[in-house]
Amino acid sequence: xxxxxxxxxxxxxxxxxxxxxxxxxxxxxxxxxxxxxxxxxxxxxxxxxxxxxxxxxxxxxxxxxxxxxxxxxxxxxxxxxxxxxxxxxxxxxxxxxxxxxxxxxxxxxxxxxxxxxxxxxxxxxxxxxxxxxxxxxxxxxxxxxxxxxxxxxxxxxxxxxxxxxxxxxxxxxxxxxxxxxxxxxxxxxxxxxxxxxxxxxxxxxxxxxxxxxxxxxxxxxxxxxxxxxxxxxxxxxxxxxxxxxxxxxxxxxxxxxxxxxxxxxxxxxxxxxxxxxxxxxxxxxxxxxxxxxxxxxxxxxxxxxxxxxxxxxxxxxx
Amino acid sequence: xxxxxxxxxxxxxxxxxxxxxxxxxxxxxxxxxxxxxxxxxxxxxxxxxxxxxxxxxxxxxxxxxxxxxxxxxxxxxxxxxxxxxxxxxxxxxxxxxxxxxxxxxxxxxxxxxxxxxxxxxxxxxxxxxxxxxxxxxxxxxxxxxxxxxxxxxxxxxxxxxxxxxxxxxxxxxxxxxxxxxxxxxxxxxxxxxxxxxxxxxxxxxxxxxxxxxxxxxxxxxxxxxxxxxxxxxxxxxxxxxxxxxxxxxxxxxxxxxxxxxxxxxxxxxxxxxxxxxxxxxxxxxxxxxxxxxxxxxxxxxxxxxxxxxxxxxxxxxxxxxxxxxxxxxxxxxxxxxxxxxxxxxxxxxxxxxxxxxxxxxxxxxxxxxxxxxxxxxxxxxxxxxxxxxxxxxxxxxxxxxxxxxxxxxxxxxxxxxxxxxxxxxxxxxxxxxxxxxxxxxxxxxxxxxxxxxxxxxxxxxxxxxxxxxxxxxxxxxxxxxxxxxxxxxxxxxxxxxxxxxxxxxxxxxxxxxxxxxxxxxxxxxxxxxxxxxxxxxxxxxxxxxxxxxxxxxxxxxxxxxxxxxxxxxxxxxxxxxxxxxxxxxxxxxxxxxxxxxxxxxxxxxxxxxxxxxxxxxxxxxxxxxxxxxxxxxxxxxxxxxxxxxxxxxxxxxxxxxxxxxxxxxx
Numbered sequence: 001x002x003x004x005x006x007x008x009x010x011x012x013x014x015x016x017x018x019x020x021x022x023x024x025x026x027x028x029x030x031x032x033x034x035x036x037x038x039x040x041x042x043x044x045x046x047x048x049x050x051x052x053x054x055x056x057x058x059x060x061x062x063x064x065x066x067x068x069x070x071x072x073x074x075x076x077x078x079x080x081x082x083x084x085x086x087x088x089x090x091x092x093x094x095x096x097x098x099x100x101x102x103x104x105x106x107x108x109x110x111x112x113x114x115x116x117x118x119x120x121x122x123x124x125x126x127x128x129x130x131x132x133x134x135x136x137x138x139x140x141x142x143x144x145x146x147x148x149x150x151x152x153x154x155x156x157x158x159x160x161x162x163x164x165x166x167x168x169x170x171x172x173x174x175x176x177x178x179x180x181x182x183x184x185x186x187x188x189x190x191x192x193x194x195x196x197x198x199x200x201x202x203x204x205x206x207x208x209x210x211x212x213x214x215x216x217x218x219x220x221x222x223x224x225x226x227x228x229x230x231x232x233x234x235x236x237x238x239x240x241x242x243x244x245x246x247x248x249x250x251x252x253x254x255x256x257x258x259x260x261x262x263x264x265x266x267x268x269x270x271x272x273x274x275x276x277x278x279x280x281x282x283x284x285x286x287x288x289x290x291x292x293x294x295x296x297x298x299x300x301x302x303x304x305x306x307x308x309x310x311x312x313x314x315x316x317x318x
Numbered sequence: 319x320x321x322x323x324x325x326x327x328x329x330x331x332x333x334x335x336x337x338x339x340x341x342x343x344x345x346x347x348x349x350x351x352x353x354x355x356x357x358x359x360x361x362x363x364x365x366x367x368x369x370x371x372x373x374x375x376x377x378x379x380x381x382x383x384x385x386x387x388x389x390x391x392x393x394x395x396x397x398x399x400x401x402x403x404x405x406x407x408x409x410x411x412x413x414x415x416x417x418x419x420x421x422x423x424x425x426x427x428x429x430x431x432x433x434x435x436x437x438x439x440x441x442x443x444x445x446x447x448x449x450x451x452x453x454x455x456x457x458x459x460x461x462x463x464x465x466x467x468x469x470x471x472x473x474x475x476x477x478x479x480x481x482x483x484x485x486x487x488x489x490x491x492x493x494x495x496x497x498x499x500x501x502x503x504x505x506x507x508x509x510x511x512x513x514x515x516x517x518x519x520x521x522x523x524x525x526x527x528x529x530x531x532x533x534x535x536x537x538x539x540x541x542x543x544x545x546x547x548x549x550x551x552x553x554x555x556x557x558x559x560x561x562x563x564x565x566x567x568x569x570x571x572x573x574x575x576x577x578x579x580x581x582x583x584x585x586x587x588x589x590x591x592x593x594x595x596x597x598x599x600x601x602x603x604x605x606x607x608x609x610x611x612x613x614x615x616x617x618x619x620x621x622x623x624x625x626x627x628x629x630x631x632x633x634x635x636x637x638x639x640x641x642x643x644x645x646x647x648x649x650x651x652x653x654x655x656x657x658x659x660x661x662x663x664x665x666x667x668x669x670x671x672x673x674x675x676x677x678x679x680x681x682x683x684x685x686x687x688x689x690x691x692x693x694x695x696x697x698x699x700x701x702x703x704x705x706x707x708x709x710x711x712x713x714x715x716x717x718x719x720x721x722x723x724x725x726x727x728x729x730x731x732x733x734x735x736x737x738x739x740x741x742x743x744x745x746x747x748x749x750x751x752x753x754x755x756x757x758x759x760x761x762x763x764x765x766x767x768x769x770x771x772x773x774x775x776x777x778x779x780x781x782x783x784x785x786x787x788x789x790x791x792x793x794x795x796x797x798x799x800x801x802x803x804x805x806x807x808x809x810x811x812x813x814x815x816x817x818x819x820x821x822x823x824x825x826x827x828x829x830x831x832x833x834x835x836x837x838x839x840x841x842x843x844x845x846x847x848x849x850x851x852x853x854x855x856x857x858x859x860x861x862x863x864x865x866x867x868x869x870x871x872x873x874x875x876x877x878x879x880x881x882x883x884x885x886x887x888x889x890x891x892x893x894x895x896x897x898x899x900x901x902x903x904x905x906x907x908x909x910x911x912x913x914x915x916x917x918x919x920x921x922x923x924x925x926x927x928x929x930x931x932x933x934x935x936x937x938x939x940x941x942x943x944x945x946x947x948x949x950x951x952x953x954x955x956x957x958x959x960x961x962x963x964x965x966x967x968x969x970x971x972x973x974x975x976x977x978x979x980x981x982x983x984x
Contacts, residue, residue, distance in 0.1 A: 057872040058870075058873045062876065063771055066691075067691060067698075077855070097846065098844075099845055100844060103712055103721065107854075109754075113706065116765070117764060121769040123771035124879075125885075132899065132900055141754075142754035143751045143753070146724075150746060159728065160844065222869055306743065309746070310743050
């Protein structure tokens, strides 16, 4: 009985994130378009794109190996598992002890590892450029993320996300310098990891400026649909993570009733909308950086995260 | 138990002279490697059963060899048993691999006699219970591996590698000799006697530093790593696998045995020294690896990274033990030991993969490979597993030990000393950087050599390797997965080791819900490799079935798209150097003094334009080159003494005698 309800609640969480993720992307696109005084595509366009891609044939390069065909499923599986382990509206995820924050980062790292391999599989110049730049960005973003997690985890005394969220929602937190630094670092990392402006441009197909798009250039049909869906999931994951760690108010606890859950869900969608809106505003107000400016941008995140951790080490209250 | 172990070692030693004869026979290598496989498997099973079922027994034996009146002492406690498992698991896998690989050896007489002796040497180091046997076995291990490094002696590069290796090994042994000399000064050579004596804190500190120099040079800690990327790739691939995956672990054993076991309670600054060496080794090692284009050199440099991670774990364990937090020390120590085991698995696997590629194409240079996944699908699969595991990605084993190390770092604000409070976050940052670089490094290694289009004719016509080698690789790959999804079993097996060395153990893991691993408390952190694996497998298969059921499952083959400009020339692909160019540009200009030199021919000249990349190993330039120069200068001066007349020689002897007498008199 208990195991069954465990599985059911986890399944519900997994389908919620999967269902909502394209909507968030559509929302960000819509807001960006409106800010640029364009009408923009409808909110549900990402769903339509996914369905259209699913229906198309896969056109596979002659030289593509079996790995190239398996990788979309691997990326999707890794991202989906990671996304469904982040508490969204309810905190009572019964499988949340499966993986803590560090493991969630590593799961995303696995997805990225395979994505970079996929970029190199067909043997084109664009795939290589994408993979090479992706690992350069990741080599700074991942440690920045990990050290941010260190500082948050040391403040909360746990790397388990539900416990972190619970602690951050309690009065014991107060205003801390290290938390502020961690927040900025996490935001920068989230921009880089999701291939957003100023690090990468999700809308461009100009070969020399793109990173993520260059890696998936050879994908088509259902494979591309899965990769797109994974990147929607990743955006949702990062937004949920920021919401869960820095805006944890209203998240329903493990033993909450239906009313609290509905309230938590409404509040969660509100948080997504606010953060998505802020992302769109940020993206429209800043220009894309040159590739070799990115290390400086991410280096700032790394330094901030390290400072936050150091503050935590030398002082219990900051 | 110990009798079985010693008889197996004796069998290995007996195989060594047999190797001289066998190397001239056509099927001799099969008999020899088969014999090694049996002996190492026996040792492995013996040690494993000792570790699992009799961890509290410490059988010992004394043989009437070695120093007169002292004899050779051997002892099998939990630590020895664990390292015996590591050594012989790697040894058995290498022997199995060599059953196939060794048949293509062009000069078997230079490898076969030394291989079993090398295995025996490593085993005796781990079993030895007195300083003399330990040092003799250590030296034996160094010399036999040196002999195999120079087995392909016609290549000048290998001879140089052998020379540098021999120098560094002698230096390491010298440091060990001094360390044991200090320890034995009050107690004698027997480890039991040393354990019972209580050397002063200052003396112990000196011993720790000497051990870092001695064991660290063998393990490849920076800045004593210089020989490792030269020597490991030069040996035949199964020996490279042993040197990188296993011999470095024997060095770790030496460090642990002396610093954790033979010395009294640690002082906090020891851990500081260890951490200051371990953390930078981890990051710099993998950064160097990222810059290489020779597969085996990439793997050798990545060993430096992994040794750095292991020493970071050991440093943390020392720090916690010194402050009396022995339950966290147990966590850090277990993390280090688990990484010892994991690294032996995946590094051996990867070196065997490199050996298979070398056997199939004759190339170690990634720029001449590519597309091997089509030609060697099984090798490609096994190597992929190794690459994912070594990049510390779930659900494989490398992640578990790094995760445990991070958990130990997260507990270190509890340490009272300020030095450690400042250093440990920096070391944590270095480890995080190393993890990210490792993933980049192995994307490069795999993507350039196995994916894409073949960059040379040999790569285009490669063939799958033989069945023995494949079995060895696939078995190791399976171990990597099992240790990743059921880490609790391995952590529990390490409990007696950590009990002996740091006085406490991690919480008992098997029996927790769904085989989760919990280092301290569930509310603090937990990880379940099995569930992560099952979830990911479930998600992947659900997506696949749903798509093939409800959406299109049609597939067409067509030329690559490449933005509309596909080029049939494989040279347009990203190469190893171009792949690492962004990282080289970001980090390289400071750390490697990297320079890109474009050579543009004058207009109308038919010479092609070239882009060269210059990298410098700064440690070599700053530390080794001046020493080498100084020694060269001094030897040139002293060289005159070789050409003296009889009269001058006699004068020299006379003056020396006077000086000696004066010294004695004073």
